[in-house]
Structure formats: C-alpha cells, structure tokens
Amino acid sequence: MFIKILFLLIFFAVMIGVGIYSRQHARSVDGFVLGGRSVGPWLTAFAYGTSYFSAVVFVGYAGQFGWKYGMATTWIGIGNALLGSLLAWVVLGRRTRVMSQGLHAATMPQFFGKRFDSNTLKIVSSAIVFIFLVPYTASIYNGLSRLFGMAFDIPYEVCVIVMAVFTGIYVVMGGYMATAINDFFQGIIMLVGIVAVIAAVLSGQGGFMEAVKSLAMIESDVPATLGQPGAFTSFFGTDPANLLGVVILTSLGTWGLPQMVQKFYAIKNEKAINTGTVISTMFAIVVAGGCYFLGGFGRLFDNPSLYNESGIVYDSIIPYMMSTLPDILIGIVVVLVLSASMSTLSSLVLTSSSTLALDFLYGNLIKKVSEKKQIITMQILIVFFIIVSVVIALRPSVFIAQLMGISWGALAGAFLAPFLYGLYWKKVTRAAVWASFITGVGITVSNMFLKYISSPINAGAIAMVVGLLVVPVVSLVTPKMNKAKVDEMFTCYDEEVVIKKKRSLEEM
Numbered sequence: 064m065f066i067k068i069l070f071l072l073i074f075f076a077v078m079i080g081v082g083i084y085s086r087q088h089a090r091s092v093d094g095f096v097l098g099g100r101s102v103g104p105w106l107t108a109f110a111y112g113t114s115y116f117s118a119v120v121f122v123g124y125a126g127q128f129g130w131k132y133g134m135a136t137t138w139i140g141i142g143n144a145l146l147g148s149l150l151a152w153v154v155l156g157r158r159t160r161v162m163s164q165g166l167h168a169a170t171m172p173q174f175f176g177k178r179f180d181s182n183t184l185k186i187v188s189s190a191i192v193f194i195f196l197v198p199y200t201a202s203i204y205n206g207l208s209r210l211f212g213m214a215f216d217i218p219y220e221v222c223v224i225v226m227a228v229f230t231g232i233y234v235v236m237g238g239y240m241a242t243a244i245n246d247f248f249q250g251i252i253m254l255v256g257i258v259a260v261i262a263a264v265l266s267g268q269g270g271f272m273e274a275v276k277s278l279a280m281i282e283s284d285v286p287a288t289l290g291q292p293g294a295f296t297s298f299f300g301t302d303p304a305n306l307l308g309v310v311i312l313t314s315l316g317t318w319g320l321p322q323m324v325q326k327f328y329a330i331k332n333e334k335a336i337n338t339g340t341v342i343s344t345m346f347a348i349v350v351a352g353g354c355y356f357l358g359g360f361g362r363l364f365d366n367p368s369l370y371n372e373s374g375i376v377y378d379s380i381i382p383y384m385m386s387t388l389p390d391i392l393i394g395i396v397v398v399l400v401l402s403a404s405m406s407t408l409s410s411l412v413l414t415s416s417s418t419l420a421l422d423f424l425y426g427n428l429i430k431k432v433s434e435k436k437q438i439i440t441m442q443i444l445i446v447f448f449i450i451v452s453v454v455i456a457l458r459p460s461v462f463i464a465q466l467m468g469i470s471w472g473a474l475a476g477a478f479l480a481p482f483l484y485g486l487y488w489k490k491v492t493r494a495a496v497w498a499s500f501i502t503g504v505g506i507t508v509s510n511m512f513l514k515y516i517s518s519p520i521n522a523g524a525i526a527m528v529v530g531l532l533v534v535p536v537v538s539l540v541t542p543k544m545n546k547a548k549v550d551e552m553f554t555c556y557d558e559e560v561v562i563k564k565k566r567s568l569e570e571m
Contacts, residue, residue, distance in 0.1 A: 069394075070394040070395070070397065070398045071397065071398070071401070074398050074401060075229065077245075077248060078229075078245055079232065079236075081244045081245045081248075083236060084244075104331075104334055104335040104336075104337075104338035104339045104342065105247060105338070105339075105342060106243040106244065106246070106247050107243070107326060107329065107330055107331075107335050107339045108338070108339040108340075108341075108342035108343040108346065109243075109246045109247045109249075109250035109342070109343075109346065110242065110243045110246040110247075110326050110410070111148070111152075111323065111326045111339070111343045112148070112246075112250055112342075112343050112346035112347060112350065113246040113249050113250045113253065113407065114246070114322055114323060114326065114407050114410040115143070115147065115148070115317060115323065115347065115351075115407075116143075116253070116347075116350050116351055116354070116407070117203050117400075117407035117408070119199075119202050119203055119407075120313075120351065120354050120355075121354050121381060121399075121400050122378060122381045122382065122400065123202065123377070123378055124139070124309075124313070124354075124355070124358070125354040125355050125357060125358030125361075125381055126358055126361060126377050126378060126379075126380035126381040127358075127377035127378070127380070128306070128309055128355070128358065129355065129357070129358025129359045129360070129361040129380070130358070130361045130362060130375065130377060130380055131285065131300075131301065131302065131305075132295075132300035132301055132302060132306050132359070133278060133294065133295025133296060133297070133300050133301065133359050133362070134275070134278065134295065134296050134297075134300070134356070134359040134360075135297065135298065135299050135300025135301075135303075135306060135359070136300065136306075136355040136356070136358055136359045137352060137355050137356045137359060138299075138300075138306060138310060138355075139306070139309055139310050139313060139314075139351070139355045140347070140348070140351035140352030140353070140354065140355040140356065141348075141352060142310035142311075142313070142314040143313055143314050143347050143351040143352075144344055144347035144348040144351060144352060145314075145344070146310075146314035146315060147313065147314035147315070147316070147317045147318075147347065147351075148317075148343045148344045148346070148347040149340065149343075149344040151317055151318055151323075152336065152339060152340035152343060152344070153340060154318075154483070155318060155324065155327060155483070155486065156327050156330065156336045156339070156340065157333075157336050158486040158487070158556070159324060159327035159328065159486065160327050160328065160330045160336070161555050161556060162174075162178070162486055162552070162555055162556070163327070163328045164328075164555070165552065165554075165555030166178060166552065166555075168328075169328065169417070170189075170321065170325065170414070170417055170418050171188065171192070171321040171324055171325065171418070171478060171482065172184075172185045172186075172188040172189040172192060172321075172418055173185060174482070174485070175188045175478075175481065175482075175485075175496065176188075177552075178485050178552065179481075179485070179491070179492075179493050179496055179544065180493075180544065180545070180548060181493055181496075184493065184496055184497070187500065188477075188478070188500070189418045189419060191473065191474065191477055191478075191500065191504060192321050192414065192415060192418045192419075192474065193415050193418060193419050193448070195469070195470050195473040195474050195504075196321075196322070196411050196414065196415045196448075196470065196474070197415075197448070197451055197452050197455060197470075198452075198455060198469050198470045199411060199470035199471070200408060200411050200412065200415075200448070200449075200452035201452045201453075201455035202470070203407055203408055203411075204223045204226055204227065204408075204452065204453060220457060223453055223457060224453065226408075227449045227450075227452075227453045230408045230409065230412060230449060231412075231445060231446055231449050234408075234409045234412050234413055234445055235442045235445055235446070242409040242410060242413060243329075245409070246409075250346060252398055252399055253350050253399055254346065254349055254350065255395075256395050256396065256398065256399030257349060257350055257353040257354060257357075257399065258349070258353065259392065259395055260357065260385070260388070260392065260395070260396055260399070261353055261356065261357050263388050263389075263392050264357060264360065264384060264387075264388070265360070267387060267388075268360070268363055274360055274363060275296055277363055278295050278296050278359075278360060278362060278363060279292065279293045279295070279296040280292060280293075281295055281362050281363075282294075283295065283301050285301040285302055287301060287302055288301045288302075295359070295362060305517075305518065305520075305521065307524075308518070308520055308521040308524040308525075309520055309524075311524040311527065311528070312468065312471055312472065312475075312520050312521075312523045312524040312527070313471070315475070315479070315524075315527055316471040316472075316474075316475040316479070316523065316527065317475075318475065318479050318482070318483060319474060319475035319476070319477070319478040319479025319480075319482060319483075319527065320471065320474055320475055320478075321414050321418065321474065321478070322407075322410040322411050322413075322414040324482065325410075325414060333562070357381075357384075358380075358381065360384075361380045361381070361384065364380070364383055364384045364387070366383060368383065369383055412445045412448050412449055413445070415444070415445075415448045416441045416442070416444035416445040416447075416448055417441055419444050419448075420437060420440045420441045420444055468518070468519035468520040468522070468523050469507060469511065469519050469523070471523050472503075472506070472507040472519060472520075472522055472523020472524075472526050472527075473503060473504050473507040473508065473523075473526070474503075475503070475523065475526070475527050476499075476502065476503025476504065476506060476507055476523060476526025476527050476529070476530055477499055477500045477502075477503030477504050477526075477530070478499075478503070479503075479527050479530055479531070480499045480527075480530035480531045480533065480534040481495065481496040481499045481500075481530075481534055483531075484534050484535065484538075488535075488538075489546075489549045489550070489553060490538055490539075490543065491534060491538050491544075492537065492538045492541045492542060492543060492544060493541075493544065494537055494538075494541035494542070495533070495534045495535070495536075495537040495538040495541065496534070498533045498534065498537045499530040499533055499534050502526065502529050502530060502533055503526045503527075503529075503530050506522055506525060506526040506529065507519070507522055507523060507526055510522040
C-alpha cells in the first residue's frame, strides 16, 4: 500500500506542478485553448495519443472485447494505429492546421460556422459537443474508479469524486499547455507501464506460448462459434463482423472527435506534423495494441467474482487480471491508467468548456466581454461539465464500452464527414452539413431507445459511414455556397512558403 500511495503522490505532485508552471501560457483565450498554436512535435504527438487512449480502452474495451473475440481483439489496436493515428495525421493534420488558422477558428464549431458561413451551425454543433462529451467523460471516471477500487479498496463513489476534483484543478490552472506537457510525461508512463504489465501477466500464465495454448483449449460460448475450441486464438476471432464495427468506431471515429482534431489546430510547424505522425503512430501501436492484446487473454482469468445476476461484468475483467500482480506492478498499473485517463479527461473538459463559452455564449447570448472574463467563464464551465459527468458516472449500471459508443457515435457520426469534406472539397453545402448532423445524432439517439441495431458500437460505426455517403449526395442536389467566398477560404492552401531542399526538390 505504501508503494501505491507513493506513486500516486509523485504523480499528483508533478501534475499540479506543471499546472502551476503553465499558468503563464493561459492568460489569453488562444493560449488557454490552443497553447498559442506553438506546441512542438513531441508534445503534440503525445497529446494526441494520450487523449486517444484512457481507462475506457484499458479497462472497458480491452476487457469486454478481449473476452468476446480473444486474441483477434489486437486488430482493434492495429486499426487505431494505422487508421486512427497514421492516416488521421496524413489526411487531416496539415490541412486542419492551415485552414483553421486561415479561418481564425479555435474550435470545431467555429470551423463549421466560418467554413459554411452559418452561425446557427456553430451554435448547434457546440451543443452537440457539450451534450455528447458528457457520457464519454463519465465512462472514464467509471473505468478509473473500478481500478482504484481494486487497488485501494476504496468505495466507487469516493474514487469518482476524488478524480473529478483533481481533474478540475489540473485543467483550470494551466489550460491547453498544462495538458500538453503533462500528456508527455503521462505518455512515457503509459509506454513503459503497458509493456511491464503484459510481460508480468503472461509470465504468470507460464509465458506467451503457454498462455496461447491454454486460451486455445477454451471452448467458445459465442453463438456463431458455439463449442468450438481454438476460436479465441483464431485470426479473426469469434465474430469478425462485430469486430470490424469496433475497429471502425474506435479508429475512424477520431477523425470527427473535436478533442482529437483540436490537437491539429495547435501544431507549431511542418516539423511538428512530420515528427508527430511517426511518434503518435508508434505510440498507438504500443499502447492500443498492447491493451487489446492483453485483453485477449481475459478468459484465462475466468472467476465467479466477475459475474452478477445479469452475467459477466466486463468492466471487472481487467481489474481482476491486475489484482493477481505484485504490489509494485499494481502501483504501476494504477499510475498507467491514471495517466491515460487524466490526459483524456483534461482534453474533454477543456474542449467542452471552450466550445460552450466561445461558440454558444459569446457572440450570441453575451455580445462583448474581455479575454480575462472569457477565460474565467471557461473555467467555471469546466467545473460545471465535471459535475454533470460525475452525476452520470455515479450510476455504474451501464458498461463503459456502451457509454463511449454513444458518445463517439453521435460526435463522429455528425462531424466526421462535413469536417473531412470541408477541408478538401469546395462544393460541400450547408444542407449537407445539416444532413450529417441529423443522421449522426439521429441514428445514435434513436438506437438508444429503439435498439434496431444490436450494439451502440455498431450504431456509431454505421452513423459515420452514413455521413460519408450523405454529405456528397446532398451537396450535389442542394443550393451551392457563394463561390467567391469559398474560393477565398481555400486561398490559405495556395500561400507560397520557402522551404529547404531536404523537404522538397522543387525549384523555388
């Protein structure tokens, strides 16, 4: 217990120290929200990666899908690395940075408002962001608290409230720069921690080959492969179709999540994009691939304590696996998941508060206000957002994966297509953006009540794919935007810059 508490005290001391140090960067709105658009490659890459992966992945997704699909769950981590990180940086990184600066947009709703010349789009998108980031935040508190309950035998409710208080202090003090610097330290902990945990867990099962052999002997209880031994060690697992839905949601979903895309707004220069692409991809391979790979061995730890009257409690699988480790490794796991989750929480609450303040209140309900008051308002909204998410988290009857599926499905389903097309295609119309908002949120919310799609995970994946189809179709049959205005917006891509020949062989 002394070791666990010592690790936590060091962690919180560093986190608060960075928050105090970063206060000097949070004196303007641009500094508080984007770090003054001066964040370097390592900080940007780690901020992206640590915001991507949290207790939701480690405790919720790795446990639930590892139990369902076995070792094939590793495909989710591979998809996260290649599609959610590498391709996202290549396709979105540079264009997002250039156009967001050209439009003077600091948030995704501001991008929609200025790119499509509609204040109503900005207001509605800000409301969508605020509403649907709440269940995602609640799912992170849920995962954190379950792990803390295992390590310290502390009541679930106490864990949720304590984590909420520290999150509020952390973000209010330093804004974006504090989160970016802390993300770097937290990312290092995550990389080292996940490797150590995998080695320890597999060692406890007699090594990798022995663990695979034991897993192969377990008969499948999944309807499609009922009674089949070896299903949990097969290449595509027990249910490839639903596994693909999880890959799409968790990988392609990052392209439309405001807290992820906003990392590109803050990129400093070209080097930050090139270096950040490599670093974030390698980070995702180790962290996401490691988490899902570990979760694939969950059935080796089957135990009556994992069940209640409704069946298996998926969110208890990984904490139970960790409970078999030595105390020093449990301490590492706690700091690992805490690092992953605090970075994601800080990103979520900062995104939600800045969106509500800058895109909903100011310019609409409040016309003129100083920068200092804007920052104070965002800090107040951070506290409000945390309180709302804690209230939801205190009802732990919903599995973590389902909470995150609802959040990601609505946000990415609504935003991914118009944001992506808006960066590349001049002919996207306002009606197409509205259609994407309606279908993305509509599919996710209606499915919560009607359940015509078996899983909120699959519903989210379908919402994203539908948006990618709806936007170009509606754009072709609805009134076009003013051509001169759109052409002017895209001139930001045509500005000439001087670069070194190691970057380009073109004659200048």
